Amino acid sequence: MNLLQVPAAIVIVILVIARQLRGEPLRGKRLILLPAVITVVGFIGLGEHGHHPATADYACIVIDAVIAAGIGAAQGALLRLEPHEGVLWTRMPVRGLWLWPALVVSRVGMTVVAVTLDAHVAGSTAPVLFLLGVNRLGQAAVVTPRALASGVPFAPEKDGRPFDVRDALAGVVGGAAADRRPAQYATRHPAQHPAPTAPRNASEHGSGYGRGGRGSC
Structure with a gap:
């Protein structure tokens, strides 16, 4: 499995670079x-x-992950966000491509350090896919606030559905609190309307009887 991670990571990087240079709609899931x-x-x-x-192993992987995330953040800062047909598009300028070799060099350097420390897992191909994911998350951490601040919506997903980043992040961070809000509203809602309804009906009946009583006198 670990041997397959290297070609998988290479394919992912090639696809990402091709999309970045060509430009693509900014989709939340991706x-x-x-x-x-x-x-x-x-x-x-x-x-x-x-x-x-x-x-x-963990020490080397953590250091490598911090470097990968930092390079991803730099990639996110260089990535251009442009409105196109009412949605956001992204494009990486050619000068931003040097960050990919920097990511490779950092990985090679940490591999040498890991082998020196007898950290066999960190010095193998095992962390490659993990570090690539961390790198992409580092980019997302910078691009997402920039995209939200632009006021231009994300592109719809391939199935045509919109992806609301605010709702997605709120669901992850405060899902439990969000789930309680409808229940709280439901308990308040009946208390606001039925309570005045009963007295109003009672007063209407009472006043009718009162008028009827006075009229009969």
Whole structure:
């Protein structure tokens, strides 16, 4: 499985570079969800085939991940956001491509350090997919606030449905609080309307009887 991660990562990088240079609609799932999936899959792959990362492995991987996320943030800062037909498009200028070789060099350097420290998992191909996902998340962390501040909506997903980044982030961070709001509203809602209805009906009946009583006198 680990041997397959390298060609998979190479294919992903080639596709990303091609899309960045050509320009593409900015879709929320591709910006946020896809990197998150890649990161989780890559992290799970760290312990496959009986390899159990030691303390030195985790230390090297964490340092490598911080570097990968920083390079991703730089990529996100250089990425151009442009409105096109009412939605956001992204395009990477050619001068931003140097960050990809920087990511490769950082990985090679940390591999040498890991091998020196006998961190066999960190020095293998196992962290490649995980680090690529972290790199993409670093870019998303910078691009998402920029996109929201632009006021231009994200492009619809391929199925035609819109992807609301604010709702997605709110669902992850405060899903429980969001779920409680409708219930609180439902408990307040009847208290505001039925309560005055009963007294109003009672007063109407009472006044009718009162008028009837006075009229009979």
